[in-house]
Amino acid sequence: MHSHWGTARGLGTDGQSTAERKGQEKLWGWAQKTVTEAEMAEQFRSGNVRAILDLGVRRGESLEKMRQLHDYAIETSKAHSDAILGNWFHIDPGFGIDGVREFRRCIDKRGSTFLGLAVAGAGFNVGASDPSYEPFYELCAQAGIPVLIMVGTTAIGAGLPAGGGVRLEFSHPRHLDEAAAAHPELKILAGRPGWPWQAETNAVVLHKNLYYELHGWAPKHFTPELKREISRRMKDRVMFGADYPMLGHERLAREWQEEGYAPDILERVFHRNAETFLGSLGFQ
Numbered sequence: 001m002h003s004h005w006g007t008a009r010g011l012g013t014d015g016q017s018t019a020e021r022k023g024q025e026k027l028w029g030w031a032q033k034t035v036t037e038a039e040m041a042e043q044f045r046s047g048n049v050r051a052i053l054d055l056g057v058r059r060g061e062s063l064e065k066m067r068q069l070h071d072y073a074i075e076t077s078k079a080h081s082d083a084i085l086g087n088w089f090h091i092d093p094g095f096g097i098d099g100v101r102e103f104r105r106c107i108d109k110r111g112s113t114f115l116g117l118a119v120a121g122a123g124f125n126v127g128a129s130d131p132s133y134e135p136f137y138e139l140c141a142q143a144g145i146p147v148l149i150m151v152g153t154t155a156i157g158a159g160l161p162a163g164g165g166v167r168l169e170f171s172h173p174r175h176l177d178e179a180a181a182a183h184p185e186l187k188i189l190a191g192r193p194g195w196p197w198q199a200e201t202n203a204v205v206l207h208k209n210l211y212y213e214l215h216g217w218a219p220k221h222f223t224p225e226l227k228r229e230i231s232r233r234m235k236d237r238v239m240f241g242a243d244y245p246m247l248g249h250e251r252l253a254r255e256w257q258e259e260g261y262a263p264d265i266l267e268r269v270f271h272r273n274a275e276t277f278l279g280s281l282g283f284q
Helices: 018-028 037-046 063-079 097-109 131-143 161-165 173-182 198-207 224-230 249-258 263-280
Strands: 051-054 084-090 114-119 147-150 188-191 211-214 238-240
Touching: 037 063, 051 063, 051 114, 063 084, 063 097, 097 114, 097 131, 114 131, 147 173, 173 188, 173 198, 188 198, 198 224, 238 249, 238 263, 249 263
Parallel strands: 051 084, 084 114, 114 147, 147 188, 188 211, 211 238
Antiparallel strands: none
């Protein structure tokens, strides 16, 4: 249900400063390596993966530059539709009505590929409950487009002085809770482990009956609260998410299996819950 890109343009490394790149490499212990679009798609195929890609947050980018990136992402997914189901797009709510129009354009352009709105929280220092997202949510509800709301910590700004000004509070699950309560008509997913607020995140997912994809972390590092609920109350909610290319799909699948979850739980996590969710949107 979520994967980063493996290309420099999709991953955003082509626009990172040296300090930002080194800060993230130090935090995660991974030297960034990128591939071509064709190589990325072939890596997905070899791992039996069909991914929804996330262009990630581009802080400070112009709307015109984002329009070009959106077209790039849509065309890449169309060219490799057997391996790439579609895309999550982050649009800075500060763009206002122009940003809404751009997302409308992407909806019309996507064809048969998946498209969802990603809400970055700390990425733009705007919580999912902020009124600036209201016109985006209205459009998503009208078009039947799902919304992925990020919770927990982020690598954006990591290693920079003062975290590059990124305020983690905007990815607190309280914003997820408020957005879900105010918009029962939306198809909402929570994204990422919610550390350092995992118990609160679990409570929101369960109370609001949300789906939950777990990209960004190796499963061995999940908190005990999260591990416990994956095979219990959230067994029909949790979906596989990847931190490719830093954490490959094969490695993540193996580490999920090493955690000792029952085969039925792993089937739900790896594909069955996602199939149910996508089926509710009309995707097969």
